[in-house]
Amino acid sequence: QVQLQESGPGLVKPSQTLSLTCTVSSGSISSGGYYWSWIRQHPGKGLEWIGYIYYSGSSDYNPSLKSRATISVDTSKNQFSLKLRSVTAADTAVYYCARENRVRFGDYYFDYWGQGTLVTVSS
Amino acid sequence: DIQMTQSPSSLSASVGDSVTITCRASQDIRNDLGWYQQKAGKAPKRLIYAASSLQSGVPSRFSGSGSGTEFTLTISSLQPEDFATYYCLQHNDYPRTFGQGTKVEIK
Numbered sequence: 001q002v003q004l005q006e007s008g009p010g011l012v013k014p015s016q017t018l019s020l021t022c023t024v025s026s027g028s029i030s031s032g033g034y035y036w037s038w039i040r041q042h043p044g045k046g047l048e049w050i051g052y053i054y055y056s057g058s059s060d061y062n063p064s065l066k067s068r069a070t071i072s073v074d075t076s077k078n079q080f081s082l083k084l085r086s087v088t089a090a091d092t093a094v095y096y097c098a099r100e101n102r103v104r105f106g107d108y109y110f111d112y113w114g115q116g117t118l119v120t121v122s123s
Numbered sequence: 124d125i126q127m128t129q130s131p132s133s134l135s136a137s138v139g140d141s142v143t144i145t146c147r148a149s150q151d152i153r154n155d156l157g158w159y160q161q162k163a164g165k166a167p168k169r170l171i172y173a174a175s176s177l178q179s180g181v182p183s184r185f186s187g188s189g190s191g192t193e194f195t196l197t198i199s200s201l202q203p204e205d206f207a208t209y210y211c212l213q214h215n216d217y218p219r220t221f222g223q224g225t226k227v228e229i230k
Contacts, residue, residue, distance in 0.1 A: 047167070047210060049219040062218040063124070096166055100219075107173060108214040109157050113166030 002027035004097050004114040012091075012121050018084040022097030022114060029078045030055040033103035036080045037110065038071060040093040048093075052100060053080055087121045094118050125149055125213050129222025135230040140201050144225045146194045146211035155215035158187055158196045161224075162207045170209075171196060201227070 008020035038050040051061035053071040073080040094116040101111040126149035154174035159167035171187035184199045211222040
């Protein structure tokens with residue numbers, strides 16, 4: 001059973017960079033067909049897809065983040081990371097890492113998720 | 124971006140009731156839609172894939188229908204463990220977009 005675990009600071013100051021890492025266990029991040037994603041949920045609100053990275057390094061992002069997000073992968077550590085620059089209070093949310101399963105053509109879904117980590121942006 | 128409009132935002136129902144949740148896509152997404160259930164403090168879990176196929180292990184009281192731009196999730200005979208928030212998610216294109224969510228509460 002694949003497991004994902006987020007780690008990183010729970011408090012970030014406005015205008016600084018939010019940095020989170022997701023460690024994948026019981027499965028290889030280099031397996032084909034899986035897209036390693038970040039999703040966030042503002043307090044009491046819905047879900048927002050942030051972006052993904054593939055083990056090869058290709059990535060895609062939500063345009064709503066206005067190019068503030070960067071996702072990277074470290075296959076040697078079986079980890080992927082999120083950096084979100086110039087944060088404001090509006091970036092306060094629970095951040096989830098998740099695996100998007102695209103193994104079967106046309107049937108794509110988030111099959112494994114981390115437990116989520118609350119990041120608060122405040123001075 | 125494909126916008127997913129979900130309704131209602133919340134509903135109250137009793138154990139044994141049948142409820143229906145609707146998602147509308149801003150453009151044709153064929154059947155590239157899943158329904159997810161999220162319980163408080165937990166990550167979402169997929170219930171329905173390809174708009175109408177039941178995920179393995181999910182009770183048959185959950186069903187989905189629709190294609191193109193209109194989709195529904197029906198829960199027949201609500202059980203206590205079904206009280207949660209439900210989201211639709213389109214995987215037709217990036218960015219992936221979720222509906223706003225429907226919170227199903229106990230009446």
